[in-house]
Amino acid sequence: MFFTSSTRIVTESxxxxxxxxxxxxxxxxVKKTKNLRGGFVLMYPTNYDEVMAKTIxxxxxxxxxxxxxxxFTFQKVEVPITFKYAKEDGLEISKRQFSQLVKxxxxxxxxxxxSRGMYRMNPFIYIPYKADGELLQKEWNDLKEIS
Numbered sequence: 001m002f003f004t005s006s007t008r009i010v011t012e013s014x015x016x017x018x019x020x021x022x023x024x025x026x027x028x029x030v031k032k033t034k035n036l037r038g039g040f041v042l043m044y045p046t047n048y049d050e051v052m053a054k055t056i057x058x059x060x061x062x063x064x065x066x067x068x069x070x071x072f073t074f075q076k077v078e079v080p081i082t083f084k085y086a087k088e089d090g091l092e093i094s095k096r097q098f099s100q101l102v103k104x105x106x107x108x109x110x111x112x113x114x115s116r117g118m119y120r121m122n123p124f125i126y127i128p129y130k131a132d133g134e135l136l137q138k139e140w141n142d143l144k145e146i147s
Contacts, residue, residue, distance in 0.1 A: 005032045048126055055104040060093040064101055067091055068111070072121045074131035077139070081111070081119045112143060 010027045056062050067086060071079045081102060083095045091098075102119075105111040110126075111119045120143065121128075123136035 005030055007031070051105070051108050051110045051125060054108050055101060055110075058097075060091075060097060061101050064091055064093050064098055065105075068102075068105070069121070069126065072128045074128050077131075077136060078114050078118050078120050080117050082117045112140070112147075114143070 007028055007030050010029050012025055012027060013022050014025050015021075016023050052062075052065065056065060064086065067089060068081055071081065083098045086093065086098055093101075102111065106113055106119075110122050112122065114120050120140070123131070123133055123140050127133040127136065
């Protein structure tokens with residue numbers, strides 16, 4: 001992780017209370033941003049496009065991958081990914097094809113198997129909307145060390 005900063009000059013109109021005049025004043029605005037993926041590119045060289053290229057062979061598998069990706073939210077970081085739940089949500093994919101897809105996603109480290117049927121998505125490849133990416137990445141690294 002690394003930080004970048006940028007500065008810019010912002011001109012504001014300010015009311016001088018003593019004279020009642022409007023004066024222009026320049027302020028320096030400093031913006032600091034944090035890049036969550038910065039130092040981890042070598043550890044996880046796979047990005048989302050590479051995951052799709054390595055695992056997707058059909059439209060059904062693409063729909064299954066989207067279903068898996070959308071199962072994760074900022075509130076649900078460990079999700080049950082089973083054929084039963086996929087069928088209940090209307091995915092039309094064979095059990096064999098679904099199992100092979102999940103296996104490939106684990107092999108390319110897009111998913112981590114936490115327990116039977118429970119998975120966690122790699123936050124270095126994809127971070128769900130509103131999720132705390134820094135916390136998820138720390139938890140991912142802690143789980144990698146344990147397993």
